[in-house]
Amino acid sequence: xxxxxxxxLVKVLRARVLLITAAAxxxxxxxxxxxxxxxxxxxxxxxxxxxxxxxxxxxxxxxxEIFLTAASFAGFFVFVVFVGAFAIxxxxxxxxxxxxxxPGRLRLLAGKMSGLLVFAAGALAVTEAATWVAARFIAPxxxxxxxxxxSLAGLVDGIADFGAALLWVAGYAVLGMTIAVLVRSVPVxxxxxxxxxxxxxxxxxxxxxxxxxxxxxxLLEAFVAGGTPDVSALRAGLTVVLYMVAGAxxxxxxxxxxxxxA
Amino acid sequence: xxxxxxxTSAKNRGNGSAVVIEGLTKHFxxxxxxxxxxxxxxxxxVAGFIGPNxxxxxxxxxxxxxxxxxxxxxxxxxxxxxxxxxxxxGRVGALVESPAFWPGLTGAENLRVVxxxxxxxxxxxxxxxxxxxxxxxxxxxxxxxxxxxxxxxGIAAALLGDPELLVLxxxxxxxxxxxxxxxxxxxxxxxxxxxSVLVSSHILSELEQVCDWLIVIDRGSLLYQxxxxxxxxxxxxxxxxxxxxxxxxxxxxxxxxxQGLVAxxxxxxxxxxxxxxxxxxxAVAISRAAAETGIVLAELHTRRPxxxxxxxxxxxxxxx
Numbered sequence: 001x002x003x004x005x006x007x008x009l010v011k012v013l014r015a016r017v018l019l020i021t022a023a024a025x026x027x028x029x030x031x032x033x034x035x036x037x038x039x040x041x042x043x044x045x046x047x048x049x050x051x052x053x054x055x056x057x058x059x060x061x062x063x064x065e066i067f068l069t070a071a072s073f074a075g076f077f078v079f080v081v082f083v084g085a086f087a088i089x090x091x092x093x094x095x096x097x098x099x100x101x102x103p104g105r106l107r108l109l110a111g112k113m114s115g116l117l118v119f120a121a122g123a124l125a126v127t128e129a130a131t132w133v134a135a136r137f138i139a140p141x142x143x144x145x146x147x148x149x150x151s152l153a154g155l156v157d158g159i160a161d162f163g164a165a166l167l168w169v170a171g172y173a174v175l176g177m178t179i180a181v182l183v184r185s186v187p188v189x190x191x192x193x194x195x196x197x198x199x200x201x202x203x204x205x206x207x208x209x210x211x212x213x214x215x216x217x218x219l220l221e222a223f224v225a226g227g228t229p230d231v232s233a234l235r236a237g238l239t240v241v242l243y244m245v246a247g248a249x250x251x252x253x254x255x256x257x258x259x260x261x262a
Numbered sequence: 263x264x265x266x267x268x269x270t271s272a273k274n275r276g277n278g279s280a281v282v283i284e285g286l287t288k289h290f291x292x293x294x295x296x297x298x299x300x301x302x303x304x305x306x307x308v309a310g311f312i313g314p315n316x317x318x319x320x321x322x323x324x325x326x327x328x329x330x331x332x333x334x335x336x337x338x339x340x341x342x343x344x345x346x347x348x349x350x351x352g353r354v355g356a357l358v359e360s361p362a363f364w365p366g367l368t369g370a371e372n373l374r375v376v377x378x379x380x381x382x383x384x385x386x387x388x389x390x391x392x393x394x395x396x397x398x399x400x401x402x403x404x405x406x407x408x409x410x411x412x413x414x415x416g417i418a419a420a421l422l423g424d425p426e427l428l429v430l431x432x433x434x435x436x437x438x439x440x441x442x443x444x445x446x447x448x449x450x451x452x453x454x455x456x457x458s459v460l461v462s463s464h465i466l467s468e469l470e471q472v473c474d475w476l477i478v479i480d481r482g483s484l485l486y487q488x489x490x491x492x493x494x495x496x497x498x499x500x501x502x503x504x505x506x507x508x509x510x511x512x513x514x515x516x517x518x519x520x521q522g523l524v525a526x527x528x529x530x531x532x533x534x535x536x537x538x539x540x541x542x543x544x545a546v547a548i549s550r551a552a553a554e555t556g557i558v559l560a561e562l563h564t565r566r567p568x569x570x571x572x573x574x575x576x577x578x579x580x581x582x
Binding site for chain 2: 003004006007010011014016092093094096097098099100101102103104108257259260261
């Protein structure tokens with residue numbers, strides 16, 4: 001598995017990928033911080049349960065809370081990226097190339113996932129720091145005092161927010177991998193992922209009360225948002241972990257048992 | 263026979279063989295891709311694996327490489343059962359179907375991914391790229407390669423681990439004549455030092471020049487396996503004879519028949535089938551008899567069967 005992880009890092013730790021990632025991080029940090037800060041309202045006028053208040057942003061964890069809130073808007077993008085990262089290996093036949101060098105299919109799949117998550121963790125950490133820096137520059141324009149951000153409590157909150165973001169990414173990653181491994185086709189995997197995470201979950205959410213507590217995409221949204229009126233962050237996180245275990249099991253069985261004909 | 267018994271049996275026969283296959287079968291739904299195939303590839307040979315499209319060559323190779331699970335039967339590769347590919351794949355280099363790599367990575371980066379995954383020495387990458395003629399293009403993206411260059415990179419990846427057995431499925435696909443010649447020489451070099459090569463190709467003239475062992479299959483079943491000489495030895499030669507003047511052709515045919523031979527017209531030529539034996543002696547007899555009757559021969563030569571012609575005649579016989 002370690003070799004598969006390292007091989008995956010060889011693919012992603014290239015100048016081209018790193019430059020594109022860096023550009024995306026800068027855009028996300030500035031754009032995300034600006035949007036969250038400019039849309040935040042005073043607690044007295046904010047609608048309950050919607051967005052961050054200016055008072056909450058001034059607390060110790062406010063700087064990294066901005067990162068987490070901005071990230072929550074990118075869930076669909078993260079999901080599609082991971083679906084593509086796995087499905088394209090079938091489309092190009094590169095899973096066949098890799099299987100010839102790593103016949104342990106579970107090790108191969110786990111190694112690839114681990115490599116991507118290591119890269120994602122690094123990117124998340126840099127993004128969190130960049131968003132925090134951008135937010136500090138923008139915050140005074142919104143009368144948000146950031147003195148509390150530079151404190152031990154701020155650091156602890158930042159680490160907790162990083163962990164939440166990483167679990168959130170891992171959830172999308174495992175679900176994306178599961179779809180890709182089951183359908184083994186880039187266009188079909190994208191179609192399934194986009195249809196499910198886009199219209200299907202959200203339409204059913206309107207029609208069925210339990211949808212928010214049941215569907216993985218909605219649970220991931222709820223988790224990274226720190227909970228919703230329908231489901232707490234803890235319950236959302238635990239249910240997401242169950243989905244991840246089930247998805248990884250299904251993907252692992254399928255990947256190790258089916259012929260590698262593509 | 264149970265699967266365990268079959269594996270044991272294949273293993274017992276595996277001493278001195280790079281590959282031993284016994285009763286290997288693969289069904290894709292109702293379609294039978296490989297049907298009870300039994301064959302052996304001795305260590306140190308270059309084995310040509312030939313058969314028409316859909317004969318089951320690629321599926322057989324994919325089963326040997328752990329990509330496809332057999333429906334029935336057993337096999338050993340380098341003495342290890344097919345059920346445990348991790349025991350032998352590190353000593354096997356392979357290129358199956360088209361070379362599949364990451365188009366955004368350079369040739370060298372692609373090999374680095376493969377070497378890292380397999381635990382091979384990445385320091386060998388420049389040497390392997392040079393060996394396959396990609397030394398100058400290793401820093402270019404795979405997506406910019408021609409199909410021949412992609413094929414060469416596939417071979418380079420197969421050679422990375424200094425393999426004892428090389429399994430190559432249509433390695434000359436997309437190569438130009440010079441590339442095909444390079445590939446032939448490369449395979450010849452690889453075959454030294456007790457290495458074994460199992461290579462399939464549609465270009466039978468290429469296999470004829472490089473293979474010392476042949477496996478012929480059709481519709482998933484074995485038609486022939488053994489030394490190339492043995493395969494070709496079963497094929498009959500013929501003599502092409504032509505007189506100086508076309509008007510003498512009928513008289514020449516009579517002379518040939520008087521020698522107890524069968525002559526068939528083919529354009530200006532008479533083609534004399536030789537069942538076996540001394541082609542040279544027969545040519546001398548025809549030449550002498552023609553001279554005695556005043557016919558001057560403008561052409562007299564032996565047509566030796568090619569691998570392709572003999573292969574096609576076997577397939578035609580199989581169809582009948």
